[in-house]
Amino acid sequence: MFHHFRRRFLCTAAAAAAARGAGPPPIRVALTESSGRGVFATRPIAAGEVLHSAQPLVSHPSPSLLHEVCYSCLRRKAGSDGDGDDSSGSCYFCSDACREHSQGFHGVDKKADWSLFDDHCSSRGLKYPHMAKRLACMVISGAVSADCLHILQPARLHQGTLTEMEEEFALLDSTFRKAGFQEEVTAFLTREWYINVLARIRINAFRIELVASSYEDLLSSAVASVACDAAVGNAVYMLPSFYNHDCDPNTHIVWLASAYARLKALRNIEEGEELRICYIDASMDVNARQRILADGFGFECRCQRCLSGD
Numbered sequence: 001m002f003h004h005f006r007r008r009f010l011c012t013a014a015a016a017a018a019a020r021g022a023g024p025p026p027i028r029v030a031l032t033e034s035s036g037r038g039v040f041a042t043r044p045i046a047a048g049e050v051l052h053s054a055q056p057l058v059s060h061p062s063p064s065l066l067h068e069v070c071y072s073c074l075r076r077k078a079g080s081d082g083d084g085d086d087s088s089g090s091c092y093f094c095s096d097a098c099r100e101h102s103q104g105f106h107g108v109d110k111k112a113d114w115s116l117f118d119d120h121c122s123s124r125g126l127k128y129p130h131m132a133k134r135l136a137c138m139v140i141s142g143a144v145s146a147d148c149l150h151i152l153q154p155a156r157l158h159q160g161t162l163t164e165m166e167e168e169f170a171l172l173d174s175t176f177r178k179a180g181f182q183e184e185v186t187a188f189l190t191r192e193w194y195i196n197v198l199a200r201i202r203i204n205a206f207r208i209e210l211v212a213s214s215y216e217d218l219l220s221s222a223v224a225s226v227a228c229d230a231a232v233g234n235a236v237y238m239l240p241s242f243y244n245h246d247c248d249p250n251t252h253i254v255w256l257a258s259a260y261a262r263l264k265a266l267r268n269i270e271e272g273e274e275l276r277i278c279y280i281d282a283s284m285d286v287n288a289r290q291r292i293l294a295d296g297f298g299f300e301c302r303c304q305r306c307l308s309g310d
């Protein structure tokens with residue numbers, strides 16, 4: 001009985017501290033038995049508690065929404081006459097802070113003519129090369145180091161995928177060369193760099209679907225999700241990339257109005273328990289889930305739900 005009350009008290013106190021933004025996040029990254037690295041609770045966590053937040057390392061709007069969501073934080077434009085439009089009309093900034101934050105790499109981006117690269121990606125329905133291009137612009141501008149994603153787990157790539165990536169790289173490289181960037185600022189931009197980055201983006205990128213904040217938003221997002229892609233874009237984060245998958249997860253990642261993410265507990269979690277999120281649509285049946293996890297993420301899911309055939 002005492003134990004039960006003590007645990008409830010600890011959970012409540014911890015949740016209150018987390019809500020105040022006090023203290024480090026109650027998690028640590030450590031090796032799991034069979035899924036590589038994973039994230040573990042360092043104390044009891046209460047259902048609904050925000051464990052931590054995360055800013056993207058790199059993000060990119062969905063190609064069809066380039067004019068509709070912020071170049072930097074992926075926030076949706078409030079109305080069709082938003083006043084944050086870039087003067088060239090090619091992209092949108094929701095605030096001065098976002099414009100300032102991306103000034104350096106947006107400047108690099110704007111110097112080149114991306115039409116061939118964009119046509120190549122859109123004719124093949126590719127999203128991730130846009131993120132690699134954004135990262136290259138960030139490296140050239142000095143915003144991040146060329147190896148900033150290398151700590152993340154890479155996907156295993158098939159020969160066909162490698163050949164496609166080589167084509168994309170050739171286009172990316174020639175676009176920067178034609179724009180006149182000097183050898184010394186693009187020295188990192190090799191075929192190996194591109195493949196290494198893409199292999200990490202494939203496994204670790206989150207598809208960002210914003211939670212509607214009003215009834216009108218809810219209706220317009222329902223219309224948008226029928227008319228086109230419901231996601232505003234994709235982003236890669238550092239800490240969230242260490243969460244392993246479970247088809248009945250104890251944690252989830254949420255976005256409200258922008259790519260700023262929050263990791264929240266879905267139920268009470270014991271100290272030492274592994275925190276897992278669901279990588280896919282959990283409403284699919286076990287066969288569909290197994291197929292997508294094997295093809296997309298390279299593992300056979302052996303969570304309790306899959307083992308029970310649910």
Ligand SMILES: C[S@@+](CC[C@H](N)C(=O)[O-])C[C@H]1O[C@@H](n2cnc3c(N)ncnc32)[C@H](O)[C@@H]1O
Pocket residue numbers: 034035036037038152153203204241242243244245246297298299300301302303
């Ligand atoms: C986003 S990473 C998660 C962190 C990763 N374990 C690491 O060491 O960086 C996704 C990869 O982790 C592994 N993984 C995630 N969930 C798993 C699970 N339930 N069973 C086995 N492997 C899993 C797979 O290799 C997957 O491609």
